[in-house]
Amino acid sequence: MASLVPCPHCGSRPKEEFTVKGAALPRPAPDAGEQVWMDYVYLRDNPRGRYEEFWHHTSGCRRWLVVTRDTATHEIEASRDVAFGTSPEARA
Numbered sequence: 001m002a003s004l005v006p007c008p009h010c011g012s013r014p015k016e017e018f019t020v021k022g023a024a025l026p027r028p029a030p031d032a033g034e035q036v037w038m039d040y041v042y043l044r045d046n047p048r049g050r051y052e053e054f055w056h057h058t059s060g061c062r063r064w065l066v067v068t069r070d071t072a073t074h075e076i077e078a079s080r081d082v083a084f085g086t087s088p089e090a091r092a
């Protein structure tokens, strides 16, 4: 795991300041149906390579971020404030 994580608000910070909360999946519509919600809540892919995750800067600005990380090398490619949205390819 990368030892420094780029926060768009605080700059590069130690990974120990963050809490990782899993895949940054697009949220289904409220009426999407039971199976779609079951998949969203319980099913996760185990991809190798580029992946987007929700990270909380718990010991910093306390903002939620979407961090793009390579699951094989743990190299962090980018981060952005979650207020800018999640991308639909997050599950790819």
Ligand SMILES: [Zn+2]
Pocket (backbone or CB within 6 Å): 007, 008, 009, 010, 011, 057, 060, 061, 062, 063
């Ligand atoms: Zn921060």
